[in-house]
Amino acid sequence: MSDVFSLSTIAELLPYVYGSLIAGAILGLLGGVIGPMIQARDLAFAVHGASELSFAGGAAALLFFGTGAAATGTLVATGSIVGSVIAAILFGLLGFRARDRNSAIGVILPFGLGLGVLFLALYPGRSANKFGLLVGQIVAVDQTQLWLLVAVAVVVLGSLAVIWRPLFFASVDPEVAAARGVPVRFLAPLFMLLLGLTVAMAVQIVGALLVLSLLITPTAAAVRVTASPAKVTLLSVAFAMFSAVVGIILSLTPKLPVSPCVTTVSFLIYLVCRLIGSLRARRGWGRRTVTSAAVTAEPVG
Amino acid sequence: MTTRLAPGTAGPASGRREAIMTPVPAAGATTPAVRLRDAELAFGPRVLWSGLDLDIAPGEFVAVLGPNGAGKTSMLKMLLGQLPLTAGTVQIAGRQASRGSSAIGYVPQQRSFDPGLPVRARDLVGFGIDGHRWGLPWPGRDRRQRIDAALAAVGAGGYADSPVGMLSGGEQQRLRIAQALITDPAVLLCDEPLLSLDLAHQQAVSNLIDRRRREAHTAVVFVTHEINPILSMVDRVLYLVGGEFRIGPPDEVMTSAVLSELYGTPIDVLRAGDRIVVLGTDHHVHHGDHDDIEVL
Numbered sequence: 001m002s003d004v005f006s007l008s009t010i011a012e013l014l015p016y017v018y019g020s021l022i023a024g025a026i027l028g029l030l031g032g033v034i035g036p037m038i039q040a041r042d043l044a045f046a047v048h049g050a051s052e053l054s055f056a057g058g059a060a061a062l063l064f065f066g067t068g069a070a071a072t073g074t075l076v077a078t079g080s081i082v083g084s085v086i087a088a089i090l091f092g093l094l095g096f097r098a099r100d101r102n103s104a105i106g107v108i109l110p111f112g113l114g115l116g117v118l119f120l121a122l123y124p125g126r127s128a129n130k131f132g133l134l135v136g137q138i139v140a141v142d143q144t145q146l147w148l149l150v151a152v153a154v155v156v157l158g159s160l161a162v163i164w165r166p167l168f169f170a171s172v173d174p175e176v177a178a179a180r181g182v183p184v185r186f187l188a189p190l191f192m193l194l195l196g197l198t199v200a201m202a203v204q205i206v207g208a209l210l211v212l213s214l215l216i217t218p219t220a221a222a223v224r225v226t227a228s229p230a231k232v233t234l235l236s237v238a239f240a241m242f243s244a245v246v247g248i249i250l251s252l253t254p255k256l257p258v259s260p261c262v263t264t265v266s267f268l269i270y271l272v273c274r275l276i277g278s279l280r281a282r283r284g285w286g287r288r289t290v291t292s293a294a295v296t297a298e299p300v301g
Numbered sequence: 302m303t304t305r306l307a308p309g310t311a312g313p314a315s316g317r318r319e320a321i322m323t324p325v326p327a328a329g330a331t332t333p334a335v336r337l338r339d340a341e342l343a344f345g346p347r348v349l350w351s352g353l354d355l356d357i358a359p360g361e362f363v364a365v366l367g368p369n370g371a372g373k374t375s376m377l378k379m380l381l382g383q384l385p386l387t388a389g390t391v392q393i394a395g396r397q398a399s400r401g402s403s404a405i406g407y408v409p410q411q412r413s414f415d416p417g418l419p420v421r422a423r424d425l426v427g428f429g430i431d432g433h434r435w436g437l438p439w440p441g442r443d444r445r446q447r448i449d450a451a452l453a454a455v456g457a458g459g460y461a462d463s464p465v466g467m468l469s470g471g472e473q474q475r476l477r478i479a480q481a482l483i484t485d486p487a488v489l490l491c492d493e494p495l496l497s498l499d500l501a502h503q504q505a506v507s508n509l510i511d512r513r514r515r516e517a518h519t520a521v522v523f524v525t526h527e528i529n530p531i532l533s534m535v536d537r538v539l540y541l542v543g544g545e546f547r548i549g550p551p552d553e554v555m556t557s558a559v560l561s562e563l564y565g566t567p568i569d570v571l572r573a574g575d576r577i578v579v580l581g582t583d584h585h586v587h588h589g590d591h592d593d594i595e596v597l
Contacts, residue, residue: 040418040420164438165435172420179381180429227420230438
């Protein structure tokens with residue numbers, strides 16, 4: 001154990017990764033805030049699709065514009081933002097109902113992922129970037145990427161603060177929201193744009209394969225222990241930030257990559273919340289005992 | 302208040318027009334909750350209905366009936382300001398119908414929520430207060446008291462903090478009604494609110510609506526394919542069929558003669574106790590417990 005979790009190594013390396021920790025914290029904040037909305041709109045699979053197409057976008061940027069040694073993190077970041085935003089908006093156009101949307105995403109996703117693999121295979125430059133896009137490269141986060149992340153976070157959080165209430169209403173209850181004058185058709189693509197931006201940023205840090213652990217898992221854990229929208233949002237922010245920051249610190253141990261650290265912390269939080277949630281479901285929610293029918297209606301896993 | 306029939310559709314109901322005009326429970330009301338004048342709704346060359354004049358008084362309960370595609374849902378969308386009339390005017394509580402008007406409460410069909418959705422009963426009702434406003438939700442004592450009162454009024458206080466996904470269809474529809482009524486609208490629009498509820502819940506939910514319109518003089522426009530659960534409450538029926546319509550009390554519209562003429566084919570309307578059974582419309586059958594009756 002002392003080989004793997006070496007506290008002294010972590011303490012020595014900590015000063016060098018302040019940038020990564022800040023990036024992780026910002027990303028956790030973004031993921032935690034946007035998570036409840038993803039849950040309410042049933043967009044988990046779209047997030048997965050957008051993150052993999054974000055990888056394809058980054059790979060395309062690397063291949064088409066990254067000739068020679070000029071390939072920078074900024075270029076890949078820009079490519080992945082474009083890929084992710086296009087994917088997110090495309091998925092948004094596929095209809096509100098998850099049933100209609102998911103099969104279309106399932107069709108587009110492997111094609112986009114295949115394109116990304118092809119672009120990377122054709123890219124003649126350094127191969128270090130190849131896996132970075134898939135499984136994250138936060139330790140290598142540079143000043144430019146950090147500022148880009150800050151800018152995106154300000155835009156996304158600022159926009160969400162303005163549209164939060166009607167967006168949540170429209171996500172939970174689209175028909176009634178439309179009847180009450182909420183511009184449902186304007187909010188849907190706007191949210192997909194914000195989601196695409198967030199996903200692209202997360203891809204930079206934890207990689208395309210593991211975005212779900214910062215955008216989906218924290219909220220999934222939070223809804224196990226409370227049904228209050230405000231508490232779910234606060235908890236999911238706390239869980240996501242904790243997973244990102246603690247995951248990065250753990251990864252300073254030699255030979256431990258970032259992604260599994262972040263995803264493991266995130267997953268453990270989920271397990272604990274599930275346990276608490278099942279104890280609570282047995283006692284009943286609120287003042288009312290949950291009927292056995294309601295419990296069996298819950299999806300397994 | 303006048304009720305005019307569509308041109309060329311003068312049927313048996315029109316002879317008793319005066320009787321049709323005034324089944325108004327609210328006394329001394331001046332501005333009608335809903336006023337339609339020569340209203341027409343068409344999609345391209347297809348006219349759903351035209352020449353529709355209708356005044357709905359505060360507290361009046363109007364059921365909108367008709368087969369699928371006759372324009373029942375479009376009628377609701379028009380009243381909600383989501384679908385503009387192609388001719389004529391529509392007013393809600395004296396003002397032109399507009400999108401998001403607070404003079405309208407809307408109760409949709411029951412649909413299931415995900416059990417993991419982070420929305421409690423009180424949150425769903427709270428959407429009725431400020432869900433459409435920009436910004437972040439902010440808790441307050443006033444807001445909380447209003448929600449508690451609205452929940453209590455529909456008998457939902459016992460599950461105020463339960464996730465909506467864990468409530469039964471009947472409980473969810475009570476919340477919908479609380480949500481729709483929390484702004485004290487002039488009109489309550491209901492789109493098949495009893496669909497997929499069992500008989501006991503159908504009764505409980507329709508009783509809530511009926512009590513509200515008697516106590517607070519909220520007009521009710523109730524779109525349904527099945528009049529029996531609300532038959533005792535309905536003041537007037539607006540029956541839409543393929544561009545034609547009739548307006549009047551159930552006893553005058555729900556007759557073999559009127560419906561036969563509306564559908565242009567022989568229709569039998571039977572009274573079975575306090576129920577109405579309509580025979581002869583293939584896509585549109587009013588039945589209670591009479592599934593065994595052979596229907597053309």
